[in-house]
Amino acid sequence: MRKMLWLFMLLTMASMAHAGASKPAAPPDVPASEIDAAREDERLGEVYLRNGNLAAATAAFNRVLRSSAFARLPEEQRYHALAASGLLAQEAKENEAALRLLRQATGFRQADGRIWYTRLAIAFDLKDYTDSAYCVATIARRWPETLDDINDHAIYQIADRLDTTAAQASKRQMLESLHDARWMDSDGVPSPLWRDLARLLIAQGRMDKAAAVAAQIDSARVAISMRIDKRFDGITQANPAAYDIDRIARAEVVAARERVRAEPGTLRRVTHLQGLLLGTREYDEVIALADGVIAQVKDVQGSSVYKDFDEEYVWVLDQRARALARQGHWDEAIDQ
Known part of the structure; x- marks a missing residue:
């Protein structure tokens, strides 16, 4: 059942790629025959997918990507070739290649939430937490209603792994996108994450937003940690009643x-x-x-x-x- 749904996803993308795609005129530096060959390889890739021949489909799409005519194909077809190749690489458990291809595919305007979620899953499996955070932030901004599809523990793990000076920008962007999307974890307000976001905003001098984020925290343990941490004095001491632990x-x-x-x-x-x-x-x-x-x-x-x-x-x-x-x-x- 999983593979049937996955193939349906690829074929849906293929139909979208060819809907209204016009045949471009061959530019001087790329023979028309090479463009035709690349288009034919993409068509063959779709046929192989329909027949369940994933190895042949992979080979066909790889020929499209390696073709000197690739950049001359319509945008929809370039997106489809990259996305299909990325999903095929994931199916073959070649996650490094899959992530590289899906990073390129998600640069296209046609990339939807399914492709972004797949990129997130692969990046997380590879422990690429910076890329994972970027995917979460993008999903939160573009498809906030789908955030519940991401496991709470994964979001907390990404945030924890980015708790270094070098990764602060990635962590802040992810947390700020989640906050702006009004994300809640399975227990309610994600107080530890909002504390971390408030701290990162304070470091940027954005005190008003930091105070607004911190005001939503409803965990006594988190409030204690903020009262101990001198970096939060500008917030906790300005409104002590809001941080009454009892x-x-x-x-x-x-x-x-x-x-x-x-x-x-x-x-x-x-x-x-x-x-x-x-x-x-x-x-x-x-x-x-x-x-x-x-x-x-x-x-x-x-x-x-x-x-x-x-x-x-x-x-x-x-x-x-x-x-x-x-x-x-x-x-x-x-x-x-």
Whole structure:
């Protein structure tokens, strides 16, 4: 099924490439026969794709790209040849080549969100976090409604890997694009990222925007880190009531409890609440939440009760063990 969808995507691009594409006049430096040959190779590539012959399609599109007539082809056909070659290289697990080709393809106005998402996936797999950040920023600016298709953890990982002086511009551009797109992570406001963005804006002297970004932060842990960090003094000391840790922590727990009630089939909401309660030292509630989950799945398949059971159940137990340890129940914590 994946390959059928992928082939459909390529063939859709091909039909777009040829819709209204006119045959250009041969310029003096490129014989008309070479332009015709390049166009024929592209047509053959499409035929091979329809027949599922990916090796032959790859060879045909490669001939198009290597042709001296490539630059003389209509823009739509050049885009299609680059994008198709990039996707074929990805299918062949030649990710370095795929990324190089898709970087060229996304330089064309025809490049849509699917191609940008593919470029992002390949760059991320290759640990090219600068290129990944550029893709995220572009998607946020051009297709903000599709940002939920990007895994939260991937965005946090990209931001973390760019936390160096040399990469600050890439990180700021990504975070500012996400902020302007009103992006939210699966737990709500991405407070750690907005703190980082505020810090980068302060470094640029953009205090008004930094303060506006920081005002959206709703995490007590993040607010503590800002009150400790002298770089934020111009924000935190100017409005101390907004960074009252106890007030923020209470509001954060109330909101997390509401999300647990609103999504009873999602364990992620439970583990998030448990983490907050560990921070406010409400250990009995951490244990009670875990016991409730354990009782729910005692005699059934956990995945029939919670959609994210396989990923999150271990963390429910982990947080229960942490609460027991903090209460001094060491043997019970070790058993858990």
